[in-house]
Amino acid sequence: MELELRHLKTVRAIAEAGSLTRAATALGLAQPALSAQLKRIERALGGELFERGRHGVRATALGELVLERSRIVLPAVTELQQEAARFARSPRSAACFRLGGTHGPLLGALVDRLADVAPDARVTTCTSWSERELAGLLAEGRLDFALAGTCGSAAPPGAEGLVWREVAVDPVFVMVPDGHPLAHRGEVDLTELAGEEWACVPGDGCFGDCFTASCARAGFTPRRMYETDTSSLVHLVEVGRAVGLCRATFPTMPGIVTRPLTGTPLSWRHLLGWHAGTQPRDTAATVLAQARMAHAGVAARSDSYTEWLAAHRDTDAAPAGLPGGL
Structure with a gap:
C-alpha cells in the first residue's frame, strides 16, 4: 500500500483526539474500521505509530516523525490547492x-x-x-x-x-x-x-x-x-x-x-x-x-x-x- 494524504490526515486525527474512539467519531468511522486502517498505515510505514493504553493512545518515536512531517506536508498541499483554484478562476486577459x-x-x-x-x-x-x-x-x-x-x-x-x-x-x-x-x-x-x-x-x-x-x-x-x-x-x-x-x-x-x-x-x-x-x-x-x-x-x-x-x-x-x- 502506498501512503496517501488521507492516511496522514487519519494519523493526525488520531493524535489530536488522543484515542481511537474519539478519532473514529470525529472521522465518521466505526472504531474497528479505523483500527484496521491504522494497521495498514503502520505496515506501510514499517512500525507502530501509537502506543495503546488505558487512557488512550500516545505517539511512538516513529509516530512523532510522521506527525512532524504531516505538519509540513498537509498545509503545503492545501496551499497548493488554493493557489491552483485562484489561478484557474483568474481571467487570462485584462478584458x-x-x-x-x-x-x-x-x-x-x-x-x-x-x-x-x-x-x-x-x-x-x-x-x-x-x-x-x-x-x-x-x-x-x-x-x-x-x-x-x-x-x-x-x-x-x-x-x-x-x-x-x-x-x-x-x-x-x-x-x-x-x-x-x-x-x-x-x-x-x-x-x-x-x-x-x-x-x-x-x-x-x-x-x-x-x-x-x-x-x-x-x-x-x-x-x-x-x-x-x-x-x-x-x-x-x-x-x-x-x-x-x-x-x-x-x-x-x-x-x-x-x-x-x-x-x-x-x-x-x-x-x-x-x-x-x-x-x-x-x-x-x-x-x-x-x-x-x-x-x-x-x-x-x-x-x-x-x-x-x-x-x-x-x-x-x-x-x-x-x-x-x-
Missing part, C-alpha cells in the same frame, strides 16, 4: 473584471467608469453586506477586485495575499425626512438626536460599536438600532420611524435629506482590494484610479456632501483625501 462590493453607489459608478475606459471588457458584479465574505472571495480567486470599507482607521478584512488600498474617506451623515425639525440645519449635533431610534445597513466591522461609543461621549445611549437593507432603511426614515446613518455619498432622494454631524464623530474609509498573486500591477493601478474617480463623481452628485466639502476643505475635519500610488 474581464469580476467586481465585488458592499451596499452604496460606488460599485455601480466603478462599473460605469470601466465601461468607458475598457468598452470591450466583460464586467460582472457580486454584492455582499459582509466585507469578510468579499475578502474570502478574493482569496479564493472568485473575484478580481472588491470595494469594501472600514470604520475610521480600523484594519481591512484580512486574508493572506490580499492588497487593500484606500479609495477615499467619507464622513458619516444622518438621514432624516425633509419634514424633520432638524432637516433645515447645515449640521446636526449628535446630542440633538438623543431621543431618536436609528437605522443602518449591516456589516461585520466595528461601526456599530463606534456609533455607540460616539453616543456615549455625547451623553446618551441609542434607544434602538434597526439593521436592515438600504430600501428598508430609507422607508423607516421616510415614515419617521428612525434616523438613518449613511455615508456622505448617499444619493439625494425625494422626501429625505442627509445632514453632516457636528465634529464628524464617525467616518468611513472606502477600500479597493485584490489578490497580489493574480492581478498585474498595471491592471490594479488602472482599477484603483477608476475607483477614485468614481468616488469623486458620486460625491459631486450629493449636494449636502459638496457643501460639507466646501466648508471643511481646509480644516482637520476634512476627509483624509486620496493617496496616490499602490
